[in-house]
Amino acid sequence: MADRETPQKWSDEQILQMDTSSSTDVLELKRKPIQEYIRRKRRYGKEAEYIKKTRTVLREFESFLLNEFESHLCDIDDTHVAAFNEHLRTGDRYYTITKTWSMEPKNIDLLDRTRYEYLSELVEFYKWLVEDEGLLTQNPARKALNDLPDSEFDLSPPGRPRIEIQEMKTFVQWLSTPIHRAIILFLLKTGVRIGELVNLDLCCLHLEHPIYEATLERRGISLHSAIRSSPDTVFLEGKYQADTTIRGETRTAGNKRQRAGGTLVPIDTELKTALLEYLLTRRCAHSHPQQARPVFLNRQGSGDNDRLTQQSVYGLLTENGASEGVLKQYGWWSKGQPTEEKVTPHYFRHYFTHNHRHNQGVYDQYMPEGVIAYIRGDSPDGESVREQTYRHDDWNVWERYVKRPYLAGIYQFGVYE
Known part of the structure; x- marks a missing residue:
């Protein structure tokens, strides 16, 4: 499945000015960070279902940033991630996740555990941009997740029917x-x-x-x-x-x-x-x-x-x-x-x-x-x-x-x- 390219709302000059990096492929990486990240996961043998889920979360976050803040993935801080968490917790519709039989965005109905997994996926994405690629200087997702109160997520396993x-x-x-x-x-x-x-x-x-x-x-x-x-x-x-x-x-x-x-x-x-x-x-x-x-x-x-x-x-x-x-x-x-x-x-x-x-x-x-x-x-x-x-x-x-x-x-x- 080919990845969509990042909407070209920003000029190459604006993209280059986002944060700092020593990468020789700064422009290409910042233009298509999700696509490059997914390519890396696929190269290292990650399963198709994992790659699909990861792409879905990242594309939803990308669309959320664009619609709510007109922000690029490489030009955010922890407040944007905290706002995304609130969107997942209280919002009524996804931006990019649709039903298989309709192009209408479907309702958000996430368990706390799943919401935590979504944010953790952002942590891993930004960890890659910071530590592996040197593209950014901080991990906004990690800071946002660490600053959320302990009571934010109920991570206990979901209950299951008791069948005698x-x-x-x-x-x-x-x-x-x-x-x-x-x-x-x-x-x-x-x-x-x-x-x-x-x-x-x-x-x-x-x-x-x-x-x-x-x-x-x-x-x-x-x-x-x-x-x-x-x-x-x-x-x-x-x-x-x-x-x-x-x-x-x-x-x-x-x-x-x-x-x-x-x-x-x-x-x-x-x-x-x-x-x-x-x-x-x-x-x-x-x-x-x-x-x-x-x-x-x-x-x-x-x-x-x-x-x-x-x-x-x-x-x-x-x-x-x-x-x-x-x-x-x-x-x-x-x-x-x-x-x-x-x-x-x-x-x-x-x-x-x-x-x-x-x-x-x-x-x-x-x-x-x-x-x-x-x-x-x-x-x-x-x-x-x-x-x-x-x-x-x-x-x-x-x-x-x-x-x-x-x-x-x-x-x-x-x-x-």
């Missing part, structure tokens, strides 16, 4: 198609992020079943070395950015799993049945390198890549145009509904995390905190007992300290009883 285990059982048993059962159960029982779900390949899934084994053999797929000797497990790989090539395929989504060596997650009988059911009923994937054949596919072919995407998952669960996802059909999700009142695809990660803690969830069984952190893929502390205990490079250690407590504690929904 029987209610969740009713929902899971209500699902009527193999793909919905497989996805929902996978999210509930592993706590994965959506990016990790869509990046999962058949070679990283070891199901001990003759039909699955024959499927892999027929397609010439060999299991990943991490799970070759670990039946009924899934290997969730470590962190990588979007546009990274894995097993010959460039991934459109990144993996945010913090454990560099990845995570080996046991698969219980219920999830195993759901995955086998789905794999037996889905169509074949042919448009991928042999070792990069995905587990989850779009229901319709999509050119050279039929891997399920993050957008497709949200469509299956929430909505996609006129198509209603299962969460919307069930009444757990609707557009515009506050976060604390609806179930989103990411909700299932929190459900796994909080409902397996001792005496804290909606479930009688529990898992040790270390097992939960390991399954989630949280970054380990090399000096902690947890790092020494929750490893998968030693099968006996992993089976004793991860697999057994996991299988004893993971909730069951009675889908196939």
